[in-house]
Every structure is written in structure tokens, then in C-alpha cells.
Amino acid sequence: MRFRLTEDQRALRDGMRGLVARRFDRAALRAAVDRPGRLDRVLWRELGAAGFFALRLPEADGGVGLGLPETVLAFEEAGRALLPGPLVATHLAAGRVPGAAEGETVVAAVDAGGLVEWLTEADVVCGEVDGAVPLRSVDPLTPLHRVAGVTAAVDPVAVLLTAAEQLGTATRACELAVQHARAREQFGQPIGAFQAVKHLCAELLVRVEVARAAVYAAAVTADPADIAAARLLADEAAVRGARDCLQVHGGMGFTWEADVHLLLKRAWLRTRRAGGGTESEELLAADLLSAAGR
């Protein structure tokens, strides 16, 4: 057992983090917020060129030939930067939809929960979207449509990649909270010196670390119960993390100007994707009985 990142995995994560930092920094994030519903096609192609969508595609088919653990690391970085776009749908379409692997084609998909992200910007949509109704999405970075009567099977890889994005967002929430707690002074000292604030930050990190262990392990085993556990804990880490981050930011956290609401809204949106919440809990409950063999 060597349950830690290999040199290659570290390099891949750092490479992805570098690419995202160069191409989608805070200015780009806020620019995207100011013109909602528009996808940056140049960035999409750059992600494609870097192999983001083709990570799991065999080398013989023009892919990178890596596995789920590497893919999870890349999606974690995407979640950390709040990268917009139908990332999971396009990744899953690589090798099946021409141009998806290269980032030339933007692919959206009807989620088993009945929501479609980025429907009007997509070149190809997987699933039946007749009668799709637009929602005024709470997340300014993710346009949404709703489709009634969807009966699609839940893809465990989609569930896991959502968990990886949530993990990244949770990590960002923890970083932002700690940064603010160190810098912001009240009563003559940084607010991070106050135990009440300190403990909020500690709990942020605890949730991140528990979710990280669960997400990485699920990427290694690809076991459905491990994936369900990873999703539950990553959803919790992202949503509660963003809320606590907002609390640490105080009045500033309640403004449009601070980035915290973007973390929280994206985290909320991802919890609505299929394979989270009740579904995961029921799967894990059933697993207890099957594991007990009775």
C-alpha cells in the first residue's frame, strides 16, 4: 500500500494547476461572471490540447491513456478554480463524440436528475432534451435547463468526477477562509487568533482531508460504495466549507464582489447532480447489509 501521490501524479496535478492559473485567473473568473452564459472556446481547446478530456482514452485512440486517479486530480483542480463549462459531460463523451477529446466539440448531457448544464452553448447534447425549460440559474457560471421525466442510469464515473470537483471547491474555500482570517484585523489582531474563527477554519480543513481520502480511494478502487461515500463527503465538504468560508469573511462574505458566493452556488448546483444525497445514502445502507452477508 502506497496511498499517496506518485511523482507523475504530482507533476500532472501541478501542470493542471499551472495551466488553470495562467488561463483562468481571478480576473478571468470575474469576467466570466460579468458575461454569463458564454463559454470560452479558446480555453476549451487549450484544455483539450492539454489532454484534459482525453485523459482516460487509450493512447491507441489518440488519448493520454491514464486512469481514474489522474482524472480525479485534474477535475479537482478544475473545481478549485471554478472552471466553467460541461466538463464532466465532455470528458465522458471523449472517444464517442468526434472532437470532444480535442476540446473542439462542447458536449452537454442530460443528467439522470433531469438538469442540463450549458445546453445552448453545446455543439452536441447527449440525451433527450425535447421540451427543456430554461432556469434562471443561481450560479452565474452555469446556465441550466430542466427536462421532465428523465430515466437515465447513473454513471458512477460522473458521480466520482463531481466529487472531485467538489473536493477542489472545498479546498479553495478552506484556502480563502484561512487567507482572510490571517489578513483581516479586528479588536487589534488578526481574526484568525480568535478561537471561534480558528475552530471554523480547523473544521474546514478536517472536512477537506476526510473528503480527499475518500475521493482518492474511490478513484483507486472504482467501487460503487466507495464512490458513493466520496460523493457524500465531498458534497458536505464543498457546501459546508463554502458556508463557513462566507461566515469567516463576515459582511464582506455576503457581497457579490467577494468570490465566496461563487463557490457556494457552484457547490449547491453540483449537489443536485445525480448520485448524491439520498441516492448515495441508500446505496451505502444497502451495502451494509450485503457486506454483512445477511
Add this chain to the structure above:
Amino acid sequence: MDLADSPEDAEFRARLREWLGKVLPTLPPKPSPDDWPGRRAYDLGWQRTLYDAGYADVHWQATPGVRLIFLEETEKAGAPYVGAGFVGLLHAGPTIAAEGTAGQRARWLPPILRGEEVWCQGFSEPDAGSDLAALRTRAWRDGDDYVVSGSKIWTSHAEVADWCELLVRTDPGAPKHKGITWLAMPMDTPGITVRPLRTLAGSAEFAEVFLDEVRVPVTHRVGEENDGWRVTMVTLSFERGTAFVGEVVACRRVLGELAVAARRNGRWDDPVLRRRLGALNAEFRALWRLTQWNVSAAEAQGGLPGVGGSVFKLRYSQARQELYDTAADVLGDESLDADRPWVHDRLSSLSYTIAAGTSQIQRNIVAERILGLPKGR
């Protein structure tokens, strides 16, 4: 990232499993939780069995990965827990091995490994629990002895212990972390009074220890005089490292048993309860993965457990309490029957957010040492 055993680890696991399968059916029945002399004999007997089979020093010699396999497999097989040997094997032993002289190692370590001597921990005091460095028990030199006076509290197994790892203040004028010394005190020395304490679970788990001019030879000092705090930090990092590994495995087993019990008594049909059990499954799976993650990190750093132990302990102590609260919901009225084993476990789980550093202290450690937030008051 790899969760599979290496060939050597797989061989160790298979050999251990086969041996456990042979030896466990031959063990005598476990004594009752309140029978401390009986538990001492039972736990030492198990340690002797481990010694004869070559597993006695697995916590000291082996890599963290092998230690993890050992704790996982012994718990899964239902082998006895380290019990009365806990302080000797997981605290005093590793401390003496790391900081003791050759003569001290030769005197104290073999009897711990052979299951002949029990140690207890004289760290906490009535006014120095979480603020351990506030301890006031005094020791002063008189010829070749230290003379010790004061009192200790929450001392597990004190009434059946042969030795006590004792922290004393040898320089009252020094800053509070500086003037402390680590001593090994024989528990049959004149001047020691042990008074068992009854816990809210009704059992006598630990004791108060009163020390009235107790003479401890200077040769029983481990480390330098007034350097006891550093020696103690070596011990505490062990405590937070792998101390809870077997328990996580045990909690996963209890959770499975709870699901079966809920199915049997009809509570399984309640979707709220069922989902809580599912969420706890996620929780204990993740805690097991976090254990593997921390152990792998420790192995990469040369075997020393890191501050990841505080992250783990915070979440685990909470999860354990939730597990037994959920057990009470599964049991219904039976959860008020003190003779049910899960009821005792529910009560004892209340100590987990307090013992070995309260959750509040652990959050300070995480915030200051990992996240780098400023120290407060």
C-alpha cells in the same frame, strides 16, 4: 496511489491471518469489564501469546504499513485488544526505546514485550488536563533519589500497574514547558495511594493517584532533568498516530451489526434511520481511507506520525459518538437497558472528544500548526 498490499505485506497478512485462525479458538473467555485483575491476567496472557509467535514488537519494529495490517487483521478476527498493556506497548515502551539508555531499555522493554509488567500513565493532574504543562507534582533531589509529592488523575489501570510513566516538575522557577522531568516509578513504592474513580458508565476505568514523598531512584529518569516535555511530545505523537486504527475497524463491524439488527426489528423500514446508517457507512469508510493516507504519509517521512493525527481524531471521536447515538435509535427501549453491550459503548464513547487532547485543543493544533493561524489566548 495504490491501496493494494506489496508482496511482502501480503505475505505478512496471510501468515498473520492463518496464525490468528489457529490461536483464537484456544483462548479462554474474556473477563467482565469491571474485573481488572482478571483483565490484567487476560491481556498479559495475550501479549505472551503474541511474544511466543514473534508478533510482540510489531508496534515498535515494523513499518507503519505492517502495523496497520496487524491492527486491521487482529480486530477483524476478534482478537483481544491491547487492553491493560496499552501504556506499556504504545506509550512508555516507544518512549524508552527512543530516549532511554541501554540499561533502561534492557530493564524495562523485555517485560513489556513478554507480557510481564503493566504500565500506567501519570501525566494528567486535577489542574493540568488539556493544559498538560501546567502540572504541579513536585520532585526534588535527595542523594540518589527524587522525592515526589503531588497527585495525578485519570490514570487508567493504576491499581493493576507495576510501573508509572510519571511527569514531575523539577524546576518550579523555569517556564512551564521547561522544568519537567520524565520518571519511571514502581507502583509498589511506599507513599503511593491509588483511589479508583467511577465513570458515568458505572465502571472503574481509571484512578486518582496520590504521591506523598515517594522516593524514585535518579537512575529511573528517562532523558535529561527538566527535558521531560520534549520526551513527552515523542510519546504523544505515537498516541495520535495509529492508536485508533483497530477501533475504526471495530466501528465498521458494529455498523454492519446495527444494520442487521435494524432489519431484524423492523427499524430498517424507516428511511431516515436507514439513510443515517448509510451516511455512517460513508463516514467510517472515509476514516479508514484517511488512516491509510496518514500511515502512507508517515511511512514516506520515515515512520513518524504527523499532525494528520489531530485531523483524524477530531472527526473520529465525533463519528464514534454518532454511531452509538444511532445504535440507540436502532435499539429503541433497549437502549435504556444498562446490560446491553452497546449501551456501555455509547456511554464510554462520550470520553473520546475529551481524552488524549479535547476536540477544542485539537482544533487549535490543526489551526495553528497546519493552517498557520496566529496563536491566541
